[in-house]
Amino acid sequence: DGGITQSPKYLFRKEGQNVTLSCEQNLNHDAMYWYRQDPGQGLRLIYYSQIVNDFQKGDIAEGYSVSREKKESFPLTVTSAQKNPTAFYLCASSEQGDGYTFGSGTRLTVV
């Protein structure tokens, strides 16, 4: 079945540590996105990529980095510069003009 796989489902990070969240899709979609969701809140765009080897900052890119070396993969690194990283992170993909397909998300907690 086609879809988006995010891993891990739960992640615990120590203060000052970088962590990388994985996002893989087999839908052959060109565009991929990372969103952050805080409890009871909407989705805020972190980064997006419309084609391999190209990506753009979203509304809250500070403290995050991404890469898009393969069409199927769009990993997100949460760096130590992100002061409040505890949140639910959602990866999505789409074809132009279509709705988004979301992964099941990664819940990141700073300990």
Next chain:
Amino acid sequence: GQQVMQIPQYQHVQEGEDFTTYCNSSTTLSNIQWYKQRPGGHPVFLIQLVKSGEVKKQKRLTFQFGEAKKNSSLHITATQTTDVGTYFCAGATKTIFGAGTRLFVKA
């Protein structure tokens, strides 16, 4: 920049009652998308509206896109407990999500 506002933020209904959530944009949208997120889950795409004044139905759900393409609504007829969740609208081009309306249904 472009903003998408949703109201209400929360809605409590008795099972069988109707429910409506509204989405308003500060700018004209090329299209509007609606998503549902169950508690603890991830958003799932419901529908996309593109044309001015467009109305689409999915069983008990009715979606409308305003004539000026700046607002939209989602109406659920005779809510069921399975309708519980948060409903988001999202406006293109760089998809901007509204904050969502959280629906609670009491059996």
